[in-house]
Amino acid sequence: MSEEHSSGNHPQAAPKAEVVAVDGGPAAPSKNALKKAAKEKEKAEKAAKRAEEERKQKEAAAASDTAKHLYGKAPEDYIAKEETPLKALTEELIGKQVTLTARVHNARIQSAKLGFLHLRKGVYDIQAVIAEAVDSGDGSVSRQMVKWCSGISTESIVLVTALVQKPLEPVKSARISELELHIQRCYLVAEAPEKTPILIKDADSAVGETDAEENKSAITVDLNTRLDNRVLDLRTALNHAIFSVNHKIERLFQEFMHKEGFRKSETPKLLGAATEGGASVFPVTYFGRTAYLAQSPQFYKEMLIAADWERVYEIGPVFRAENSNTTRHLTEFTGLDFEMELTPYSKEGWQxxxxxxxxxxxxxxxxxxxxxxxxxDEIRKHYPAAGDFKLPEGRPPRIKFSEGIALLREAGHEAKDDEDISTTNEKALGDIIRSKYSSDFFTMTHYPVAARPFYTHLDPTNPSYTHSYDGFVRGQEIVSGAQRVHDYNTLRERMKSLGVNPDDTGYKDYLEAFKQACPPHGGAGFGLNRMTMLYLGLPNVRLATLFPRDPQRIVP
Amino acid sequence: MSEEHSSGNHPQAAPKAEVVAVDGGPAAPSKNALKKAAKEKEKAEKAAKRAEEERKQKEAAAASDTAKHLYGKAPEDYIAKEETPLKALTEELIGKQVTLTARVHNARIQSAKLGFLHLRKGVYDIQAVIAEAVDSGDGSVSRQMVKWCSGISTESIVLVTALVQKPLEPVKSARISELELHIQRCYLVAEAPEKTPILIKDADSAVGETDAEENKSAITVDLNTRLDNRVLDLRTALNHAIFSVNHKIERLFQEFMHKEGFRKSETPKLLGAATEGGASVFPVTYFGRTAYLAQSPQFYKEMLIAADWERVYEIGPVFRAENSNTTRHLTEFTGLDFEMELTPYSKEGWQxxxxxxxxxxxxxxxxxxxxxxxxxDEIRKHYPAAGDFKLPEGRPPRIKFSEGIALLREAGHEAKDDEDISTTNEKALGDIIRSKYSSDFFTMTHYPVAARPFYTHLDPTNPSYTHSYDGFVRGQEIVSGAQRVHDYNTLRERMKSLGVNPDDTGYKDYLEAFKQACPPHGGAGFGLNRMTMLYLGLPNVRLATLFPRDPQRIVP
Known part of the structure; x- marks a missing residue:
């Protein structure tokens, strides 16, 4: 590393004399210790002398280095040419000079004349060659420059100017395998320490992935270690790909919502009163009072329907104070919700x-x-199920809860009529539907009353069931919704029948919205991170969450 | 109101005998009180008898009513024709039959044969006529139907089938003034009580608006009353327009971000440690520990830059535990943030x-x-400054802080070189720039060190100033940002120099991200609600917030 960037490396202080305490009394240095300390001192002095000599040598070498303006710290007032991002490199640029920033994914020296930098930016990476005598147009690459470049610490960021060339044979280890860079200038933009807590190439693998020959050490990088060092972990191509998919799912959701005339809301996350008895709600100290974090935008999106928004959606954090320590639960996640007015007396009805x-x-x-x-494609390398499932050409299968139960029993599973279906049965049902309808996605309607909250509309033709539905992908719930009760008196009755006190402060404003006449309405809610997890076939929702929160984890 | 919907109206109980307490002893009814009670009882009995007779008369009238299937409660198994939303009505539909849902904005009876309903849906409203003998194709409108329709309580929701007609003269009071509806069927979908806490026509006005002749009572509907009854208040055309603009500002922001290659993040709002000493941060009880609500996504968006996201934006709630009770401050609002990698050594530099x-x-x-x-246009009726300001053809004016101070002094204002500019001076400067450059929008760069947080990059050519900027609209700050310090050691030094302890737990993960090398970067942050307020010239940020939160208010 060049002197210009060594401000963080102070010469090591001579170690203190070893101190041995006898019988718990005041410690006095022993003879051996004194001897050892003297030796250490001598050693340190020698090391300092050696370092000083090396520094002088380096300075001398640097003084005779004709390429010293081409590497290390950029010269004062250096103005770089316009950047060509790594991802924009194409064969059309062969023979042309480009300037770009990238991280050093790996660096190695081959000989005094030749070194290699593996450069990376997001999901893209390329091999860069640093060879003596390459002409920069402003001097040629020197041996000192080869040595310096090959010694750059992994994860440092460099600004390079280079010629784009075709490699003798494709560089298999790099995504941009048909091109390589011949470095002409290389300046350090940000320096990483010699050792990082985890190695990017180890973290760039499935959790528990052990079969990949080149990734043997990945086995030691468990999920917690990755999450503890999440910023480094997020630098992997795998994580760039996962969060790009996550982003695109959110964009597509919004696109669909806008196409259908929904308007986005931002409802408050700080609430004046806890609902549902205050279990599973986080209390907040609020100017000497207690406020609560919203565990869903449910009440507010319904209040906006009562305010004539007609169609409303929300994207925002939801908070669940549930002490669930599973691969599917988080205490904070991104909820995607919509709510819509239903045309009364329509042919299609609540569905x-x-x-x-x-x-x-x-x-x-x-x-x-x-x-x-x-x-x-990138994710499939590690999680082969990514994005691989059958969708029907036309409408997806839609069955009633009672039909689902019948199908399960037919196949020899036990299931009850009047309570929610178990996770195991959901998966079994997913298999049944897949073989019956060739679809990995289906919806199930008319859940029993006991499986749904008080605001769910009852089925007037059979009040043991509700106007509710869940959507499943690969036998796992991906979306859940219902028609809601919109009549004030019915809502109060429903609350009472489930032991919920409608006169509780937490329901005051919610109920008032219905008292002032609210149109029939229904909606849906789902978790963005869980959607990403299921689409990609990831084994844990934390892998689809930037900085996951659970009962054990609130950092980083 | 038809019997079908009177379940909420119980016959009034006879008043209890008046009780007078003498000398604090056990109360015994006085002679006068007994006399009065007897009278009241007689009165109540008469009233009950009268009500019973009326009910019988009504029943008899209903029995002879040939139109009874056309109004009131829809017949069992009634299937409505497809809805034509109110906003979709055009002159091409004149003479055609439509079916739609709407709220009753107002209802009045003209004669036994004729009544009027003023129907409203969102920002659209229209006059509907209910006249005897209008043919529905399935029977004709009866006098009973005219009476029932004209008596529907304000804010109730109805499903009507009607002929679209051209009124004799335009209906000035309605937005859809060139059409009217001739009602053929009218079913009650949701009934509002006789009295609502506030009247929509009163709330459909600027706060404190008193000059509008037809809105004299609006003067009594102050901001707090509106916010207490926010669901009703949000039904006004004015609020529908305000939140549509709010939504469009957010959409345009996202459109721009996507166009520029930014990816959306969802960073956690629950933090494991408080930063900046924990002042102005809300504590949360988190499974026996204390967590804190994020007061900005600042640290996390920088951490994502260190994770090579290159360009990141976020839309989400930010929480400020500041006891500021002003027209511009909220304790929870929607923050719009972006952060981007800066090309090092570029010609344009940090700007x-x-x-x-x-x-x-x-x-x-x-x-x-x-x-x-x-x-x-709708908002301008009440807030004339809405959307009215000058934008330059090309680039907006950009001045340095020191130039801004000089301009202020030239114009006779007092201003200091080394601290942030006051709100009064910001407005004065807005006026100066407007007359000098014909622009209501400008940016000011290079704020003094004391005016910016520790993570702001210093100006290396003059370290009393920073690589920071604010954007102003009509002399009020609309966006604020800076280049950030990206070097680990520099960041630690900056923290120490401002009395912030870099070894505080709250900074651990943030600093670690920089230690592992972070590219140069900068960003911006602004409040969505404040942007809407300034664009529309509203006097209070609460008017641009669905359910505002401040030190005094956490409901509804």
Whole structure:
């Protein structure tokens, strides 16, 4: 590393004399210790002398180095040519000079005349050659420059000017394998320490992935270590790909919402009163009072329907104070919600809202394979199920809860009529539907009363069931929704029948919205991170969450 | 109101005998009280008898009513024709039958044969006529139906089938003034009580607006009353227009971000440690520990830059535990943030980020006048400054802080070189720039060190100033940003020099991101609600916030 960047490296202080305490009394240095200290001192002095000599040698070498303006710290007032981002490199640029910034993924010296830098930016990487005598147009690469470049610490950021060339044979280890860079200038932009807590090439693998020959050490980088060092972990091509898919799912959701005339809301996350008895709600100290964090935008999106918004959606954090330590639960995640007015007395009835949810899921999953093709390819290297599932040509299968139960029993599974279906049965049902309808996505409607909250509309033709639905992908719930009760008196009755006190402060404003007349409505809610997890077939929702929060973790 | 919907109205109980307490002893009814009670009882009995007779009369009238299937509660299994939304009505539909839902904005009876309903849906409203003998194709409108329709309580929701007609003269009081509806069917979808806490026509006005002749009572509907009854208040055309503009500002921001290659992040709002000493941060009880609500995504968006995201933006709630009770401060609002990698040694230098912020503001303000034309017209009726300001043809004016101070002094204002500019001076400077450059938008760069947080990059040519900027609209700050320190050691030094302890737990993960090498970067942050307020010239940020939160208010 050049002197210009060594400000962080102070000469090591001579070690203190070893101190041995006898019988717990005041410690006095022993003879041996004194001897050892003297030796250490001598050693340190020698090391300092050696370092000083090396520095002088380096300075001398630097003084005779005709390329010293081409590397290290950029000269004062250096103005770089316009950047050509790594991802924009194409064969058309062969023979041309480009300037770009990148991280050093790896650096090695081959000989005094030749070294290699593996450069990386996001999901893209390329091999760069640093060879003596390459002409920069402003002097040639020197041996000192080869040595310096090959010694740059992994994860440092450099600004290089280089010629784009075709390599003798494709560089298999790099994504941009058909091109290489011949370095002419190389300046250090930000320096990483010699050792990073985790290695990017180890973290760039599935959690628990052990079969890849080149990734043997990945086995030691467990999920917690990765999450503890999340900023480094997020630098991997795999994580860039995962969060690009996550971003695209959110964009497609918004695109669909706008196409359907929904308007985005931002409802408050700080609430004046806890609902549902205050279990699973985080209390907040609020100017001497207690406020609570919203565990869903449910009440507020319904209040906006009562305020004539007609169609409303929200994207925002939801907070769950549940002490669930599973691969599917988080205490904070990004909720995607919509709520819509239902046309009363329409032919389709309340299932307008089921169709909307189905269309939303189909819109996302039909667009992703093309819009996130390269990301999915990258992820498939580690999680082979990524994006791989069957979608129907037309409408997806839609069955009633009672039909689902019948199908399960037919296949020999036990299931009850009047309570929610278990996770195991959900997966079994997913398999049944897949073989019956050739679809990995289906919806199930008319859940029993006990499986749904008080605001769910009852089925007037059979009040043991509700106007509710869940959507499943690969046998796992991806979206959940219902028609809601919109009549004030009915809502109060429903609350009472489930032991919820409608006169509790937490329900005051919510109920008032219905008292002032609210149109029939229904909606849906789902978790963005869980959607990403299921689409990509990841084993843990934390892998699809930037900085996950659970009962054990609130950092980084 | 028809019997079908009177479940909420119980016959009034006879009043209890008046009780007078004598000398604090056990109360015994006085002679007068007994006499009065007897009278009251007689009165109540008479009233009950009268009510019973009326009910019988009504039943008899209903039995002879040939139109009874056309109004009131829809017949069992009634299937409505497809809805034509109110906003979709055009002159091409004249003479055609439509079915739609709407709220009753007002209802009045003219004669036994004729009544009027003023129908409203969102920002649209229309006059509907209910006249005897109008043919529905399935029977004709009866006098009973005229009476029932004209008596529907304000804010109730109805499903009507009607003929679209051209009124004799335009209905000035309605937005859809060139059409009217001749009602053929009218079913009650949701009934509002006789009295609502505030009247929509009163709330559909500027706060404190008293000059409008027809809105004299608005003077009594102050901001707090409106906010206490926010769901009703949000039903006004004015609020529909304001939040449509708010939504469009957010959409344009996202459009611009995507166009420029930014990716959306969802960073955690629950933090493991408080930064900046924990003042102005809300503590949260988190599984027996204390967590804190994020007061900005600043640290996390920088950490994502250190994770090679290159360009990142966030839209999400930010929480400020500041006891500021002003027209511009909230304890929770929607923050719009972006952060971008800066090309090092570029010709433009750090001001790449200033240009990005300027372009973002221009993109929003240049698209809004056409994309939100009708909303702005609606808002202008009450807030005449809405959307009315000068934008330059090309680049907006950009001045240095020191130049701003000089301009202020030239104009006779007092201003200091080394501290932030006051709100009064910001407005004065806005006026100066407007007359000098014909622009209501400008940016000011290079704020003094004391005016910016520790993570702001110093100006190496003059370290009393920083690589920071603010953007102003009409002399009020609309966006604020800077280049950030990206070097680990420099960042630690900057923290220490401002009395911030870099070894505080709250900074651990943040600093670690820089230790592992972070590219040069800068960004911007602004409040969505404040942007809407300034663009529309509203006097209070609460008017641009769905459910505002401040030190006094956490409901509804």
């Amino acid at each position: 307008q809202v089921v169709r909307m949810a189905e269309d939303m899921v189909l819109y996302i999953f039909r667009h992703l394979p093309e819009e996130a093709k390269s990301e999915i | 790449q980020v200033v240009r990005m912020a300027e372009d973002m503001v221009l993109y929003i303000f240049r698209h809004l006048p056409e994309e939100a034309k009708s909303e702005i």
